[in-house]
Amino acid sequence: MIGLGLLNGLIVTMKAAIRGPVTVQYPDRRVGLLGAARELGMSPFQFLVKRPKDAVKAAAGFATVEDKIAQGPRFRGQDFNWYEDRCTGCASCAKFCPLGIIEIVTSPSDTLKSQGEVYNIDVFDIDIGRCMFCGICVEVCPYDALHMGSGFELGTYERKDLVISVDALRTKKNTPSTWFRPQLEETAYNPHSGESRPWTEVGRHEQPTDEELNERWVDER
Amino acid sequence: MTLKSEPVIVNVGPQHPSTHGVMRLRVAFDGELVTDAEMIIGYLHRGSEKLAEERTFTQVVTLTDRMDYVAAMTNNQAYILAVEKLAGIEPTPRGVWLRMISAELQRIASHLIAIGFLMQDLGAMGTPLMYTMREREDIMDMFELMCGARITNSYHRPSGVFQDAPPELWPRLEAFLVEMPGRIDEYEQLISGNEIILSRMRGIGIISPEDMINASITGPMLRAGGVDWDIRHQQPYEYYDRVEFDRPIMDESDNYARYLVRVYEMRESLKILRQCIDQIEPGPARDPEVPFVIRPPKGDAYVPIEGPKGELGFYLVSDGGISPYRCKVRPPSLLNLTLLREMVIGLPMAAMIVTFGTVDINMGEVDR
Known part of the structure; x- marks a missing residue:
């Protein structure tokens, strides 16, 4: 049937969509509110109360953490x-x-x-x-x-x-x-x-x- | 009435995303159809062969990386085999196995690039290319573990490789061998049955096997035309006579056959990798007696190997000094391109680009 091959290919792209990204967001990875709180070792609620300014920033998507590229020890x-x-x-x-x-x-x-x-x-x-x-x-x-x-x-x-x-x-x-x-x-x-x-x-x-x-x-x- | 018209000359390239580098095609069009095509090369000429004449034999390895820069390991291998034949150096068994492992990984990486960019030429912007790049990234990480560089490897040395592979490599290679067949199935599911791709690649860009043999075209392109010619099998170098693998042969000799041969070859490379891991023996990865500066006796040597794009070989002449008197490269990309004009005449513009993509060239190697 014509079109079956196309649908078959779409299955692959759908699978990739739910598999999650493999890209490394070098040099900085954006973390949301939850991620920023986890970085600091607090619960999100604590984070909101103790550092409200940072929490607002993080919720707006401005909080980043360093994302390192894994390098081999022989890297030249x-x-x-x-x-x-x-x-x-x-x-x-x-x-x-x-x-x-x-x-x-x-x-x-x-x-x-x-x-x-x-x-x-x-x-x-x-x-x-x-x-x-x-x-x-x-x-x-x-x-x-x-x-x-x-x-x-x-x-x-x-x-x-x-x-x-x-x-x-x-x-x-x-x-x-x-x-x-x-x-x-x-x-x-x-x-x-x-x-x-x-x-x-x-x-x-x-x-x-x-x-x-x-x-x-x-x-x- | 008679139409008063003249052919439209269009320059495709040198700065064009589908020319795989700095390749310039001057094409004459009659409407949408190609009536003549002329390839103009030399924009990436760096004089590597001449530069090799004033460097010592080991230093030239760094130049070979930059010829076919998507398959640097096979270039290293071809050069080192020629040096070993010239100087009569016997490689260590572990070094040979490591060279085979790196070369087969590089073949997979090169074919991944070929397929990904072919899809890009077809207009599948991004998706298949990103998938193939994802797997290539795994291979590049393994190269980084082995030799500290991802693209310009310079890993091979006379008598083996410069340093044994680290123990962290083997679990990664195992994981890659387990994962990769599923990924190749994915490409086939995505690409091979797609009706748009079939209609644009089947029966297009046909070239007869006789013409290909006359033009000394080699590699996947020749095997897609039904000629059983694989140097790994017919003239085994290194330990290719100790591994078993099939040679995918197609008869159609069209764009689709060239694509399929590459996909099947990746599976065969995985088979070879598995056998290499099973047979690799402990020992030194290079002979410590071989010095950095070698002085081969007077003479010449040529060793052809099956690179990812075809027969790749270095012809070296020595006058007894520390550097080659002459270094001539047999670049598969350049010779595979020679029949491009015959392949594209009569095709529309879009099919011409696809045909060009299935040849799988690399301008670094064409111009050197």
Whole structure:
């Protein structure tokens, strides 16, 4: 019968109508009066009595709660995590970046530990305005000093603000992504928990102490 | 009396929602019917093949993501297979299984996009596309768990994949395999029996199998014309000889057959995924001995694979250095487009757009 196929299709759309939405209302989800009261842990009646202004707002549909997008722990995001204590200034990341957007300037350090071993990092610029987040800089880092982050939202007025400078990298709270870092995955670390990791715990192998480095330096020469 | 008239030339695209990217069609119309069509491509040309010549073999993986950007995993796979053949690298078993799992998931995702946007071209604004996008979202989430990116994956590496899949992936994949057949039934219920779609797709856009073979058209388009050609079966790569699957063949070679072949192929991909999960073996996902910078010996290599759109392959020439001397892509989208003119002549404007949609092209791959 002609038209049966159309009706058959309508059954599908009707089913979808009652199944409920799958869309995530990023970044904010509107909650009504009941939802806003539940967020605050009150009953709707309490909410009305205690905070009438907010209750009116919520009833009018202006109350929102944050709706987070679920991200995997390996997410390759824009805020790079860098551990200065692990970095030797070898510039492998700059060398292997397919776009050449990492700039590193180093100078020999005058501390004992770094005689020939470690350099001062004067400039470490990552131009994330051109970055494609392939993560190859993280993959080639032999000392596990550079890690991807998990941020994905960024807006600036000028392109020069998109360059991450060495000072920004130094002051950042490090929540490294577990991309290409199986040692972080073994400890069930999730960067989205907001917990930061110190430099001693992110490496593939034990970091030698200053004495060991000094001994090795003496032995080699 | 004689009508004094001349053909009307209409530019469809390059900025047109139904040209799937920046494709420009210069069409000559006699009234409503197409009398001539010329495709003008190159608006998305980024010179990926030339860029590959100054990057190391592993860095080029990131460029292949951006060729067919709705099927990045299969592009990675095709490139890596060519590199492995060139350099004589033996992949680890677990890496191969993970590559197959990611490639089959990507095939489903690509066909979902093809069907959804085909319906959009037909005028079914939104509904079927949103349904297919909903399932694609599941696949993208799984890719994010596996490799941290949703579209530009760069997951495959010479000798396997860069990192083993996390344990959270497997329950999600199981749930997906349980849920997906019902969802495909839903598409079929919604689309396959619909009289409007049948009247607009059956018997339209017919092309003979001989012409398709002569124009080296491959993939679902060729199988919809009754030619049994699936590289996964005829020239098995990876472990496709260890899994069993059927090859859906249709004889009509019209728009509807091309749509149905894609729907059936999604079911076959689910079968392959199930067998991959059953057969995957523990072990390293890549060979740690393979360095980041590889220097293949002098020579060349070409490995064809069955991508979601057809035969996809990378022809690589090495001069013994760290980067390819020449990297040539065989893009299925471009070659499948070559007979578009023959397919659309004589059709009305609306049917031309539908025919264009069933070819399932991706401009990132056509122009590279």
